[in-house]
Amino acid sequence: MFKKFRKKSPWILHYNAGSCNGCDIEILACLSPKYDLERFGVINTGNPKQSDIFLVTGPVTMRSRERLVELYTQMPEPKVVIAVGSCTCTGGVFRDMYNVEDGIDRYIPVDVYIPGCAASPELIIDGVVKALDILEKKTKEREKPFRLFKDFTLKDGIVSRRESALRIGDDDAKD
Amino acid sequence: MIEIILILLAPFVGGLLYGFERIVRARMQNRQGPPLLQPFYDMFKLMDKQALMIHPYHTLLGILHFLTLWIVVALVICGANLLYIVFLHLFSSLLLVVAGYSVRSIYSHLGANRELLSIVAYEPLLIALSVAFFILYGSFDIEVIRENKSALLELFPLFLAFLLLLPIKLKKSPFDAAEAHQEIVGGVEIEYSGIFFEFLYMAKWLEYIFVYLLLFLFAGDSLLMASILGVIVFLGINLVDNATARVRIDHLLAIVMGIGLTLAVLNLIGLSYV
Ligand code: SF4
Helix, strand or coil: CCHHHHCCCCEEEEEECCCCCHHHHHHHHHHCCCCCHHHHCCEECCCHHHCCEEEEECCCECCCHHHHHHHHHHCCCCCEEEEECHHHHCCHHHCCCCCECCCHHHCCCCCEEECCCCCCHHHHHHHHHHHHHHHHHCCCCCCCCCCCCCCCCCCCCCCCHHHHHHHHCHHHCCC | CHHHHHHHHHHHHHHHHHHHHHHHHHHHCCCCCCCCCHHHHHHHHHHHCCCCCCCHHHHHHHHHHHHHHHHHHHHHHHCCEHHHHHHHHHHHHHHHHHHHHCCCCHHHHHHHHHHHHHHHHHHHHHHHHHHHHHHHHCCCEHHHHHHCCCCCCCCHHHHHHHHHHHHHHCCCCCCCCCCCCCCCCCHHHHHCCHHHHHHHHHHHHHHHHHHHHHHHHCCCCCHHHHHHHHHHHHHHHHHHHHHCCCCCHHHHHHHHHHHHHHHHHHHHHHHHHC
């Protein structure tokens, strides 16, 4: 019944997974007077528990990947993920570097890819509008990230960072 | 009869006010701004979201915060005792603070700390306001205040102090450190989601209604003056909100306690001895 209101009030969570900040500046430009994303009801919340759209920039550095997955699991359904910028989609200029994973879709399911280095504000707005169509069709079934950082058998697939932290840099894992 | 309708409509009027304010703020920044009904769209969307609960008491405290605030607004509309209203409002804010402390998120704790500090800052002003009305009219009843003519001239220093209080209650810069959307991600609101956040969201609208109803007390029985005051304060608050940066919580305390309380005490002394 309330499905059509999803489209009218998308709240955005913006996360920088190690980007060069080029795309972050473009996202902020979208919210500025010239492009004014707020006229679609968009709010940049910064709180995963209250947001619908996950805007990620950056190629996922080793340091940021647990946070990425954690933020993703904290968002309530229905939610969509938008990868902003070439490096978020494929690795872009950072591809095959030793300290990055190539793109966020190794870890979490992505709904909209926005190419461009840096992606222009027009493209980002197009991407958000596209994501809203997808958001309207989604069910409330729980989506899971592809990879987590533990061999868990937990049903909901959520694990706290404190527990998983030791496992990540395999060599100096303490257990 | 009219009171009951007003009381039932209070959250909706608050929502409209909030939506209108977002448009005004956007226009001040030369933007188009969201539609007027945006807060209600947000509300319906939040109902549709999956709700994550931390623990039942946390959610219950959030809902109680909303309900008590609604009772406060109802009492103001009915013209009850101002002192009771101020303390019931304090109770309602404290429920939120307790909710903030009841979860493990540090942002929630920080937000609750700041909320408490801002209560320390503005609560004496509210009490001074009721005492001033008592000195003037010999009664705490809002009904009596509404029957007399405007006391704006006698209470002018207190009115200035009240203007300092407004941004704290409406969570506007420069005095929005308690909520601080970027640094502490909304403070006490952080762990609420879905339909439970909805209650806090609506409580915010009720807070608008409460604060503006208190403002109208300065206008006494004159409706014209109430509307003029309302419009001027509404525009002024938004202008200040757009033009200033957030101050730190200790500065907030220093400014509001220093300037506001001095003005309020001077006014009280003036009222009783001059
Ligand atoms: S896509 Fe290019 S501009 Fe955008 S974050 Fe990546 S490297 Fe920076």
